[in-house]
Amino acid sequence: MNTKVLTNPRFIKKIEEISEQKISDCYQCGRCTAGCPFARYMDVPPSQVIRFIQLGLKDEVEKAQGPWFCAACLVCQTRCPRGVDIPRLMEAVRVLHLRAKEGLLDVETINKDLLMDAPPLAIMSAFSKFTY
Ligand code: SF4
Ligand code: SF4
Incomplete structure (x- = not known):
């Protein structure tokens, strides 16, 4: 099967600008997802959202409901060995939706x-x- 994956470097840059995080800092250990009290309710958990961003998979990130379930409780941030501020990344994803006037409520x-x-x-x- 010939599957074409479209990556979007501008999307990565935009998320990094809004969140003030360097997305390549994440090395996908999964500790954020393991500690997230809401991960079980997310279709795409935090570490996977970050992986999608790293790969520039804008469409996949936009489809994910996980960032909307994030309660900004900061548990993931305290567990991250790389100091990634994951709640700010989740917020950046939501901000991009809202800037595109894609309110969910x-x-x-x-x-x-x-x-x-x-x-x-x-x-x-x-x-x-x-x-x-
Ligand atoms: S805990 Fe940090 S390094 Fe590990 S997957 Fe989450 S964001 Fe990436
Ligand atoms: S801040 Fe969001 S992603 Fe991080 S542990 Fe809390 S609910 Fe999960």
Whole structure:
């Protein structure tokens, strides 16, 4: 089978600019994913998101839901032997989505009872993270 993989160096550069991280610092030990309390809910866990970025696989990163599940709890960052700030990389992925006006939350679709019951902080946090 002839599979063509498209890598995107500009995408790597953009992620590095936004996150202020050097993506090649990661040597794929997997400690971030092993410690991430949300990895089990992610289709693509943190170390794999980073691998996709290293390879410039923009489409794969854009499809991944993992960065949206990241709660910025910093566990991964404390476990990384290379000092990679993984939450900032996850944030950079989300920022690129939002800059492209690809918000994941549509206020019109949220159940009104849920809006009334949810803590205001949770609502504000969700809007700052999932909308543009
Ligand atoms: S812990 Fe650090 S070096 Fe290891 S896979 Fe995660 S980001 Fe890469
Ligand atoms: S900061 Fe995000 S990726 Fe890192 S351990 Fe916490 S939830 Fe997982």
